[in-house]
Amino acid sequence: MxxxxxxxxxxxxxxxxVQTVHRANWADDLAAEVYALLDGCGCRQFDTTAVRRDILAGAAADSGWKNAMSRMPTPSELTPVMFWRDFVAGDWPDQARAIVTSQAWLLCRRMGELRSERRAxxxxxxxxxxxxxxxxxxxxxxxxxxxxxxxxxxxxxxxxxxxxxxxxxxxxxxxxxxxxxxxxxxxxxxxxxxxxxxxxxxxxxxxxxxxxxxxxxxxxxxxxxxxxxxxxxxxxxxxxxxxxxxxxxxxxxxxx
Missing domain, CATH: 3.40.50.1000 (HAD superfamily/HAD-like)
Known part of the structure; x- marks a missing residue:
């Protein structure tokens, strides 16, 4: 042709x-930062293991959601608030959900920085x-x-x-x-x-x-x-x- x-x-x-390479410990590092954010606001119902579990669950849900959206003719994008409030913190106490909701944009940015290394x-x-x-x-x-x-x-x-x-x-x-x-x-x-x-x-x-x-x-x-x-x-x-x-x-x- x-x-x-x-x-x-x-x-x-x-x-x-770029070619992206996932960092093996990204979820551990992000969980530690989210735990520190929750703890700093006086929300102490979690440990880092639980936070890490739900971050990984949210990431897996996001991946499945993206695949489904490719079947739609005019798909919308998932917002940072939806990712953290609904995909990660859907079953968290109200205070914890409110904290990650209020910081959703910054947390998505931090997740993107931690999750992968990028090379031209x-x-x-x-x-x-x-x-x-x-x-x-x-x-x-x-x-x-x-x-x-x-x-x-x-x-x-x-x-x-x-x-x-x-x-x-x-x-x-x-x-x-x-x-x-x-x-x-x-x-x-x-x-x-x-x-x-x-x-x-x-x-x-x-x-x-x-x-x-x-x-x-x-x-x-x-x-x-x-x-x-x-x-x-x-x-x-x-x-x-x-x-x-x-x-x-x-x-x-x-x-x-």
């Missing part, structure tokens, strides 16, 4: 911009430099329970200057495969969806979102969990690449 050169390039964050994917810097040199705008369009964690990573890595915009589901209140995630990105960059490429690392959220939005090309970048599908997905990508280095080769070929 011959791909039309894009006027904008939109990238998922996890699996495309192979070839990312060269890809971004080439796009910048060619004047091809690049944006991030990504699901996230705390998009600020991704913004912080790009800023710390010195890469945010290469991105014309960053769009995260928690900030919009909708999540992929809602087509407006890509639609808003395209309108922000002044292009039609058919003039943009969208690159993601999974079928049920990214490839399906690209199809729903009507992008010019939907590119699948393989990552650790790409083929661990929660269920069969009919949507297929226009091309498959292994990493940003291969994406750059594909981009250059489209301009020949």
């Amino acid at each position: 011959t791909l039309t050169p894009p006027r904008a390039l939109l990238l998922d964050f996890g699996g495309v911009v 994917r192979h070839g990312l810097v060269d890809l971004l430099a080439w796009c910048t040199g060619r004047g091809l705008p690049v944006g991030v369009v990504s699901n996230a329970l705390s998009g600020v964690v991704h913004r912080d990573w790009l800023a710390h890595a010195g890469l945010e200057k290469h991105f014309a915009l960053q769009i995260y589901s928690d900030e919009l209140g909708i999540r992929k495969p809602h087509p407006d995630m890509i639609g808003i990105g395209c309108r922000s960059l002044g292009v039609q969806p058919g003039q943009a490429w969208y690159v993601g690392d999974n079928f049920d959220r990214d490839v399906l979102c690209g199809r729903r939005a009507g992008v010019g090309a939907t590119i699948l970048m393989t990552a650790r969990d790409t083929y661990d599908l929660p269920y069969e997905v009919a949507a297929e990508p226009d091309a498959v690449v292994a990493d940003p280095a291969e994406l750059l080769v594909l981009l250059k070929g489209a301009y020949v």
Whole structure:
């Protein structure tokens, strides 16, 4: 298939911009911080083991919820309040639920920081430099329970200057495969969806979102969990690449 050169390039964050590696002790560290928060407010019905149990239960419930949302045509995003009040603290005493509800945004940010380590994917810097040199705008369009964690990573890595915009589901209140995630990105960059490429690392959220939005090309970048599908997905990508280095080769070929 011959791909039309894009006027904008939109990238998922996890699996495309970065490869994430889960930290084995993230739940222990977060539980200790939540326990200290509860204890500081005089709420002493818990120990760290119980807090850790419910954090892990909430994370598992969140994962199942995300899979279900990919079956909906226009899914909303789970809010930090819903995650902590309902998924983690659903059976906690009123005082404890109120504490984590009041701090939900900060707790989601802290969970995102503790849960994973992030490394730029192979070839990312060269890809971004080439796009910048060619004047091809690049944006991030990504699901996230705390998009600020991704913004912080790009800023710390010195890469945010290469991105014309960053769009995260928690900030919009909708999540992929809602087509407006890509639609808003395209309108922000002044292009039609058919003039943009969208690159993601999974079928049920990214490839399906690209199809729903009507992008010019939907590119699948393989990552650790790409083929661990929660269920069969009919949507297929226009091309498959292994990493940003291969994406750059594909981009250059489209301009020949």
